[in-house]
Each structure stands twice: as structure tokens, then as C-alpha cells.
Amino acid sequence: MLPELTFINWLLAFLPIIAILVLMMALRFSGGKAGSISWFLACGVALWIFGADQGLLASASLKGLWTTVFILYIIWGAMTLYNVVDKVGAFDIIADTFTRLTGGDRILQLLTLGWAFPSFLQGVCGFGTCVAVASPLLVGLGFPPVLAAAAALLGHSWAVTFGSLGSSYAALVSITGLNPAGLAQWSSLLLAGACLLIGPSICLLYKGISGLKHGLVASLAIGASMASTTLIIANFVSPYIASVLSGVVGMLVGGLLLPRTRWYRPSEEATEEPTTTEKSFHVAFAPYYILLAVVLGVYLTPLSDLLDPLQIGLPFPRTETAFGFVSEGVGQYAPISILTTPGTLIFASVLLAVLYFKKVGMWKSGLGGEIYRSVLRQAVPATVTVMTMSMMAVVMMDSGMTTLLAEGTAEFTRSAYPIMAPFVGLLGAFMTGSNTSSNILFGAFQRDVASILGASTWIVASLQTAGAAVGNAVTPMNVALAAGVTGVVGQEGSIIRKSMGYTLFITLVLGLAGYLATYYFFAAVP
Secondary structure, X not given: OOOXXXXXXXXXXXXXXXXXXXXXXXXXXXXXXXXXXXHHHHHHHHHHOOOOXXXXXXXXXXXXXXXXXXXXXXHHHHHHHHHHHHHOOHHHHHHXXXXXXXXXXXXXXXXXXXXXXXXXXXXXXXXXXXXXXXXXXXXXXXXXXXXXXXXXXXXXXXXXXXXXXXXXXXXXXXXXXXXXXXXHHHHHHHHHHXXXXXXXXXXXXXXXXXXXXXXXXXXXXXXXXXXXXXXXHHHHOOHHHHHHHHHHHXXXXXXXXHHHOOOOOOOOOEOOOOOOOOOOHHHXXXXXXXXXXXXXXXXXXXXXXXXXXXXXXXXXXXXXXXXXXXXXXXXXXXXXXXOOOHHHHHHHHHHHHHHHHHHOOOOOOOHHXXXXXXXXXXXXXXXXXXXXXXXXXXXXXXXXXXXXXXXXXXXXXXXXXXXXXXXXXXXXXXXXXXXXXXXXXXXXXXXXXXHHHOOOHHHHHHHHHHHHHHHOOOOHHHHHHHHHHHOOOOOHHHHHHHHHHHHHHHHHHHHHHHHHHXXXXXXXXX
């Protein structure tokens, strides 16, 4: 079914991924350019080494493009919602309110605005915008720019998989074809564990042991609230809104409950309270209230069953390589439920938010054009990257390259592979700057390795996306964005050095947890 498993063939199968690594990290190519070149290389290796023909390459490439429609629909909608809120000046009001609510406590400000707030924004939008919003706010409060950038990068990372209304999770489900409920269960468990480690890491990042001493209670309280919310929402409501609601709960705990709790002892440091804004916080926050109402109104009511059957998917034929590796034909490949997909719900919320802002007088003439141009500028690079990497990933899958990679890796690592799995996800995120792209790149690879080893495909695939999420704290693209908005361009290395140790430690903990779950607490599956 496949070419002989030799080191040369394994290396050739790995060539497109190596190309991405070299082009993006060493030569600093954009994700779109690197993805295009790597897709071309994948087609060449599939054609000349793995026995693919032109029909297979065309079919696989079109499959890759189709899988991105669902993801890109979410990305463009999330970007549009973010820009609507940003252009009417609502973010300034939101940030000012949470600053006042913390009572001037420095560590509570850092945890609330550098962790809970970015987690919420990540849930709604993602793709770096949460870092772009949160880190300048921290600088405005007097935190050093490098610290502000590193804190926001770490703070948002655990929420990335279920962020952007679940685009990364959706990519993992689409690429692996695994049961969504199983992936939601294990991904939420691992990400909840990562969440509990993020708060103490930020405290240590701030002032070492003394920072941890002052902020431990707050970090545990906020972390426990967000972790438990993630577990509940991802498993019993919908993983697509888990990060959104977790961020909301974290902000409520950090901004409302802790400052009013007698047993919480704030640090001695304090800042002056900012000037009260004229506009109401609830007015500024209205788009997110609307989004929550729309999403919950569909997912938690009979509307979901009524609207869900309206699906669209493309048919694809059966393909076979010269070695006999088969990809079965399907009548509807990766079907999309048009009316209940998160992208539709986001755009519906955008429309309602615009109408609301017009009613309260916050919408100015010409904002529509500004938002359109901003979304176009922000979303096109992500779109090209996701499309080209998805095409490359499906070509590798349908030609058998991913399977050969999995067989070779399983042969080398054996039972220790679950420890490595989140580091593979981290590598993918570091290479591409995206949890979504990492899941597209390595999701099927991780699934196949798990199958070969007789390990749980759910656990290993969840380790992939958890490692990719945490890896967002050190991706060059995110770090460059954080450095730019905090005014420390040229100090990207300092930001990475500040957060890299914590990122690697959390990833290692995830790997060890996955290893124990696979071989000691959860029966291995054939």
C-alpha cells in the first residue's frame, strides 16, 4: 500500500514540513508563500515517489480547499466582529472598566487584563488580535512592554483551541475525522490543566517568587473558574463557545469577586484609578452579549435540530496510488450546516451589533468602509496560509505520505510517543503561527501514529491541539505582533526568552499527563 519504509522515503515524506520550517523560520517567508511552496513540494513527492497521479492531486487539493471554508467563515466573521467593536471605541471603555474594578491591585490587573480578558477575546476572535488589544492596555497601566507582551501571549494561549469560536477545534475534527465528542472531552481536560498553570506562570513572570506569593490565590481562583467553565461548556454545551464563556467567567472573578472577597489579600502595590468613562460598559460590551445570546439561543434550543439538517458538502471520487493506497469516495465531504455553523452566527451577531450601535449613537458615517478595509487587511494573510497548508496536508494524507511519516515515527518512539505529541503540535504552531494550521498540518499524522501504537487517537489528537495552543505564546508571528503594538520592535528575542521556559514546561506537563492517561488511566485502543 505504501513505498518501503526507509529513512530516505521517510525524509522525502517529511520534506514539505521541513520546507515550511526553513522558509518561515530561517528565510522569514510569509505563511502563504511557505504554504504554497510546500504544497507544490508535496505534490511533487506524491507524484514521483508515492505513486499519485494528477487526478489524485487535483482531488486532494480541492478537498483541502473545501475543508477551509468552514474555518475561514469563522475567521472572517470573528475579524469583522472585532473590528466593529474596535472602530466604535468600545474596547477603551471595556478596558477602563476592568481597570477600575481591580481596585488598582497590580497583580490582579495583570491577571485580569493579561489573562482572563485575552482569553475572552481569543474565544471570539483570535489570530493575534487579543494580544494586540491586551498588551498595549497593560503598557498603558505602567507594566514594562516586554512583560506586557509576554503576559498577554502566555495568557491567551491556553484558550486558542476553542478560540475564534472553535476554528482550531473544527480544523482538528475535519482533518482527523474523529468523533467530535471524544476530542472535546480530552482537549478540554488537557487545556483546563494548561489553564491552571498559566496564572502562576504569569505571577512568576512578573516578579519571580514574590510575584507568585502575592498572586497565587488570585491565579488559582481565576484559573479554577476558567478551567471548570471550559470543562462544562465544551462537554455539555458546545466546544465552540468554551473559551468565550471561560473568559467571561475569569473576568468576573478577577474584576468583581476577588476585590470584594475578604480572604483575598491584594499586593501592596496600587495604581491610581482611571477616569470614569461616559459610556456604559454594558453598551460597549453589547456585541458580545448579542453573540452569546445568538449562539446559546441556537445551540441550547430546538432551533439547532430544526436548522441543522440544511447542509452542504462536495462529492469527491475514490482515489488510489500506484502502490494501492486508497482514499474512499464520498457523497458529501466535510459537510457544513449552513444555518448553525459558528460563522453564520457570528455574522448575524455583527449585523445586530451594528444596528444596536446605530441606535445608541456610537456608529459614525464611514465606519463600514473602515471595517471592510481592516478586515481585508487582517484576514487575507491568514486565509492564504490556511488554504495552502490545508491543501498540502490533504495531498500528504491522500497520497499516503502522512501514513508513512506516522509509521516511521511510531517505529522510532514506540510507547513514549504521547510525551512527544504536544511538542509536535507546538512545533506546528511555531512554524505556522496558528493552532489551526498546526492541526491541519499534523492532525492526521498524530491520529495515524496513535493508531499504529495502539494508543487512544482521541488523547493523542487532543495532545496535538493542546500543544499547538500553548505554542501560540512563542510563535514568531504573534511575538512580532506583540512587539509592534507595545513599541519594542527588535526585542522579539527578549519576549520569547521570557515566555519560552514556561511554554516548554507546560507542554511537557501535557505530554506526561497524556502518557499517564494513555497507558495507566485509560485503556489503549487498537
